[in-house]
Amino acid sequence: MASESQPLKGKAKVVDIHTHMYPPEYVKVLESRNIIPLVRKFPGAPDPRLVLLDAEVPLLESAQQGTSVLPGRPLTRHFSSLYQKIHFMDTHHIDISVVSLANPWLDFLPSDQAFPSAKSINASFSSMCAVHPGRLYFFAALPLTAPTPQLLDCISSISSLPYCRGVILGTSGLGSGLDDPAILPIFSALADADLPIFLHPHYGLPNSVFGPRSAAGEYGHVLPLALGFPMETTIAVARMFLAGVFDKVPNLRIILAHSGGTLPFLAGRIESCIMHDGHLVNGMKKGARRTVWEVLSTQVYLDAVVYGEVGLKAAVEASGGSERLMFGTDHPFFPPVGGEEGEEDGEWESVGLNVKAVVKVIGEGEEYEGVMGGNAFSVLRLEGE
């Protein structure tokens, strides 16, 4: 862990619940594609480029015409190498990582490819975890474009994989969002199998909302990543809430990426808007339903990936206490960009920002140990001391 957490060493285990990998067979799929998501080599660039976001398409197109600014981000060894994951963990004093396939998972696969791909990728994660028993667990990928029986079959089979501790899910669900009634059997099956959902953004917001200067690349990826991602998560979970998903599947548990997007900050406004909506007077008014606050403190968990004290404190308070918060790094995204050789093998500032926020907001006692690892042990049934 970064310097702020030195006192923790030797006391309690540190768990990273927000850390991604693209297994080699997934990279191969991306390399074979002509539209995003894709991986492509450019002359003169040391690493192939990983291009994931709609917002990166304009740069992808201009790069094809030979301009020098490359789209996406370098696909370094950090994305696929198990050795590099363990090295990153060791460098930051992370004892256990709960790894997950990064966005956009299998969302883009044709229906007939989704199920076999999910099977192969979840087997890959299983094997990786088995190489380092006790240091790695994983959130499985789901074949969301496959027919529902295959999807249910997949849930049943991952629930018996020894290192699987939940699933990672984007916000598109079966194609119509997470408030789609058709996805309820999937939620029920996950809840019954005691598999929490790690809800993660990918689609962001339409580029138009970020304006022409963002589209022209003037702001890098800042707006889609800093605002589009957390707003997407917030909208998705608000739609689930308004559709009554949490009441319909009361044993559903969901971990929200990036400390809930913006949910902790906006929960009050959501409640007020429900309370004051003439169209909802007879339906969702207080008393006849649970509030967002109640759902936040019973069925929702948040990672502690918010890069600052203000956000983290709001996340803790919205959750009714720190025991629902779990440390994460978002590795291999947000590497150092100083350009010095070997810099990526050292400590990452993005990790340090999140550790520092935990130290400042939570202190260094038992609660700190909870957020840094203990809570993940309980929530995700990890093994060992």
Place this chain on the structure above:
Amino acid sequence: MASESQPLKGKAKVVDIHTHMYPPEYVKVLESRNIIPLVRKFPGAPDPRLVLLDAEVPLLESAQQGTSVLPGRPLTRHFSSLYQKIHFMDTHHIDISVVSLANPWLDFLPSDQAFPSAKSINASFSSMCAVHPGRLYFFAALPLTAPTPQLLDCISSISSLPYCRGVILGTSGLGSGLDDPAILPIFSALADADLPIFLHPHYGLPNSVFGPRSAAGEYGHVLPLALGFPMETTIAVARMFLAGVFDKVPNLRIILAHSGGTLPFLAGRIESCIMHDGHLVNGMKKGARRTVWEVLSTQVYLDAVVYGEVGLKAAVEASGGSERLMFGTDHPFFPPVGGEEGEEDGEWESVGLNVKAVVKVIGEGEEYEGVMGGNAFSVLRLEGE
């Protein structure tokens, strides 16, 4: 003020900086329109309906075919009546209101109508303030679709109106957002005239992001209002920040509606995304620029309209203290919806939620008096004790 603030009575003045009115001539313009924004009467409904948002269009269209659920909200006497504004202030123990035209202001007017309309509407606000000297001030409306010389002329003339204390602005600017270089002379003119901007959302996010069930009216207006509005504000101010507007116009002061949208929560992530963006390495890296936090504590003010303690505390902390926060009600929006006769003439729960948040977060001492009124006195140069 609602019951929570009884101890305040007689001690310090309460100022509401977020409170809207549609003067009668503005309502006439809305009545004459066939596309949103518009005002329309429906058979059997006691009040005409005010339809403002893209999200309300599907209900507007189905209402034209005779279905019973009406679009928009009732245009009650609260929207245009000065008597009703004063009654509302008296009921809630508000001493001073800084009123503003509500969204979408003059954004939709043809270029040749914008300047005369702004002139007439600002004159209306001036007259209303003169009827109750010391109880009313206003944020002026700007003719943003007018040619720039007329716009600058308007700024010059409102700066001499005795009760004008700033301008209210949407996020579209001159049509291309607030990061459009063409709007810089307007920002400079406002800053030089010591007229702060009250930045307020209207356009929200494209309906598509809220999904089909929201479009079908199942969630009322909750998603566009609770999420679309604050996200729009956040995106607008982030675009200003990334374009360097705050550095280019260092005396610009801006008050963000709804406690900054989601800016307090996301400021840490914005900073981290800038710091870790390969495309921005040589431009916006720390040291060569001011951070979002620095801008928040020097050029930005926030209203205290966030309907809960978690959000308000984050707003105070992101601002570096409570002295940049100012109480507001958002009247006449979010009236009680219980349906009892005369209910709208009593205390509004939406107001009480915001007062309660201030009490819980700030306490009841000097800082409380600051947020409830004292800060507005300094920031907006109000007169009287």
